[in-house]
Amino acid sequence: MKKYIYIILSSLLAVSCVDTALLPDDKTVDEDFWKTKNDVALMVNGAYAQMTNSDLITRLIVWGDFRSDELVQSTGITGGNTYQQLLQIFTSNIAVTNMYTNWQSLYSVINNCNIVIAKAGSVMEQDPNYTQGDYLNDIAQMKTLRSLCYFYLVRAFRDIPYITEAYMQNSQDMNIPQSSPETVLNGCIADLLESAPNIISPTAYDGWRRKGWFNSDAVYSLLADIYIWKASVHHNDPSYDAATDYQQCINYCDIVIDSKNNAHVYGKSEAPDPTNKYPALAKYEDDYNEIFISQNAEESIFEIQFSGQYENYDKNNTPLGNNGVCQMYYKYQNNGSGYGYLRAAGMFGISGTSNVVFNQSYDGRKIKFIFGCNGDAAEQYDIRKMCVEATGYTYGAPTGSGQTRQGDRDYNRFAQNYIVYRMTDIMLLKAEAMVQLATDDTDPTLQTAFDIVKAVNDRAHIAGTVTMSDELRFATGSSIQGNAFNTKVGMEELVMEERLRELCFEGKRWYDLLRYNYRHTEGVNYNIILADQQAFAANYRPMINLAARKSSDLSALYAKMPTEPYLYMPIREGELKVNPALKQNPVYTSKTDTKNY
Numbered sequence: 001m002k003k004y005i006y007i008i009l010s011s012l013l014a015v016s017c018v019d020t021a022l023l024p025d026d027k028t029v030d031e032d033f034w035k036t037k038n039d040v041a042l043m044v045n046g047a048y049a050q051m052t053n054s055d056l057i058t059r060l061i062v063w064g065d066f067r068s069d070e071l072v073q074s075t076g077i078t079g080g081n082t083y084q085q086l087l088q089i090f091t092s093n094i095a096v097t098n099m100y101t102n103w104q105s106l107y108s109v110i111n112n113c114n115i116v117i118a119k120a121g122s123v124m125e126q127d128p129n130y131t132q133g134d135y136l137n138d139i140a141q142m143k144t145l146r147s148l149c150y151f152y153l154v155r156a157f158r159d160i161p162y163i164t165e166a167y168m169q170n171s172q173d174m175n176i177p178q179s180s181p182e183t184v185l186n187g188c189i190a191d192l193l194e195s196a197p198n199i200i201s202p203t204a205y206d207g208w209r210r211k212g213w214f215n216s217d218a219v220y221s222l223l224a225d226i227y228i229w230k231a232s233v234h235h236n237d238p239s240y241d242a243a244t245d246y247q248q249c250i251n252y253c254d255i256v257i258d259s260k261n262n263a264h265v266y267g268k269s270e271a272p273d274p275t276n277k278y279p280a281l282a283k284y285e286d287d288y289n290e291i292f293i294s295q296n297a298e299e300s301i302f303e304i305q306f307s308g309q310y311e312n313y314d315k316n317n318t319p320l321g322n323n324g325v326c327q328m329y330y331k332y333q334n335n336g337s338g339y340g341y342l343r344a345a346g347m348f349g350i351s352g353t354s355n356v357v358f359n360q361s362y363d364g365r366k367i368k369f370i371f372g373c374n375g376d377a378a379e380q381y382d383i384r385k386m387c388v389e390a391t392g393y394t395y396g397a398p399t400g401s402g403q404t405r406q407g408d409r410d411y412n413r414f415a416q417n418y419i420v421y422r423m424t425d426i427m428l429l430k431a432e433a434m435v436q437l438a439t440d441d442t443d444p445t446l447q448t449a450f451d452i453v454k455a456v457n458d459r460a461h462i463a464g465t466v467t468m469s470d471e472l473r474f475a476t477g478s479s480i481q482g483n484a485f486n487t488k489v490g491m492e493e494l495v496m497e498e499r500l501r502e503l504c505f506e507g508k509r510w511y512d513l514l515r516y517n518y519r520h521t522e523g524v525n526y527n528i529i530l531a532d533q534q535a536f537a538a539n540y541r542p543m544i545n546l547a548a549r550k551s552s553d554l555s556a557l558y559a560k561m562p563t564e565p566y567l568y569m570p571i572r573e574g575e576l577k578v579n580p581a582l583k584q585n586p587v588y589t590s591k592t593d594t595k596n597y
Contacts, residue, residue: 054323068512113149114165140219156568202260281456326414328342431495434446480497492516523535570584
């Protein structure tokens with residue numbers, strides 16, 4: 001019976017997405033469930049297991065990567081429904097029926113979290129083994145996971161229903177209106193601040209739970225991410241203290257960085273080096289396999305687990321692993337010469353020109369992250385990051401040998417975790433916030449931010465190929481856009497460039513571009529949903545230039561993204577039909593047409 005109740009509950013979809021035929025009766029749940037500590041653990045694990053849903057992972061990739069300049073559609077796939085849905089997004093002609101506007105998978109996780117929060121307290125009265133400490137940790141886990149889902153939804157849709165009540169019976173009112181993004185994010189921050197003292201420490205578990213459950217490092221990472229987002233949105237708002245939020249981001253980044261470094265265990269051949277500020281970081285020469293192949297690496301903070309506890313299965317009980325990453329980046333179907341729906345944009349392979357990613361020939365991430373990166377100006381490249389089980393080549397310069405596909409994962413057991421946070425992400429968030437707090441080009445904070453970027457960049461160097469003159473230099477270097485590193489503008493651009501080099505294909509880039517946009521716009525009102533506004537903030541042209549540079553028709557794409565509402569996905573047509581309380585993003589008026597604002 002417990003198994004069936006778990007299946008029913010894990011299928012629940014909040015708001016208008018709820019299928020009333022699946023809703024269980026509260027009496028049945030109370031009689032047959034929520035009796036023991038194991039019952040609570042089953043539901044907590046179930047919420048995390050739902051994060052492995054292929055629809056959910058696919059949306060994190062499409063929302064966070066494909067909308068940016070990182071990815072293009074594979075030229076090997078020119079038809080089919082998925083191709084057409086992705087093409088709408090690529091050309092900024094998103095219909096309200098587009099499959100990637102479906103938010104069900106995230107609201108399903110949210111509702112499972114809400115159910116645990118509502119029900120777990122009663123178990124302490126029935127099972128003495130379920131202690132107050134267990135309960136507080138479980139609630140902290142669920143509130144943090146719920147906050148992560150809401151943060152993704154806010155960044156994808158902006159105006160969303162914010163629900164903290166569990167949906168478990170047909171009689172409940174499911175017509176919930178959207179809340180402003182300010183309201184949602186403030187609720188998330190309150191939950192995270194409440195959860196941080198009660199959640200497990202980073203060393204509480206060994207094995208997959210050490211990175212697969214939220215711990216205090218992961219909570220503080222999420223807080224830092226939300227604070228820098230809010231600071232960027234309100235950057236030019238005279239009524240808002242954005243500087244305080246930037247400083248909060250820095251404070252939480254410092255907690256995480258110090259925690260990771262203090263927990264570092266030195267190997268037999270490794271001696272403490274007082275000049276190394278980040279002992280938890282290893283060179284990619286040594287650590288790439290641990291991060292992206294073995295997974296749950298020392299520097300990792302939180303990963304959605306496929307290699308450990310959870311697996312997806314098809315109707316024949318065949319393990320599928322991380323089907324979302326597999327079909328998007330590796331193979332959309334199981335055949336010997338297949339390819340994913342998406343590939344890296346051509347700028348990842350070009351060398352020695354502007355409008356590139358790896359403009360340093362000694363950057364080992366180029367050959368580690370993509371296939372075929374031999375310096376020629378191809379239109380697109382296959383993605384190596386997360387798609388191989390073995391490097392399959394001798395580590396060397398990113399030209400010449402070792403460019404063919406080797407060491408690929410098994411399609412039928414694509415057990416690749418999806419990394420949500422790792423240490424270099426947090427280091428670069430700190431650098432980004434520090435740049436924004438610099439008062440002018442002479443502020444020493446810029447040098448400190450540069451040192452963080454350089455530490456991330458240095459660890460990707462190919463051994464034996466780098467001279468002192470090749471390294472990033474604060475006084476003489478300049479960004480791809482041509483601005484000097486020792487200026488606030490140049491450092492803002494350098495941090496973005498390094499985040500692109502380091503975190504490409506990990507669901508970060510579109511949100512980085514949105515923060516950049518917000519810092520250079522005026523008139524944003526985050527306290528009111530878009531449908532209730534009369535005028536909208538104009539988007540920052542340099543940001544749109546970056547986002548659209550993968551396209552051959554930059555001017556057309558810029559014309560399709562003039563103001564803030566165009567940065568967000570529309571509310572799916574089916575949601576509007578069943579929930580009259582929802583209001584559409586005003587630039588999406590029908591299946592095919594958009595208004596100009």
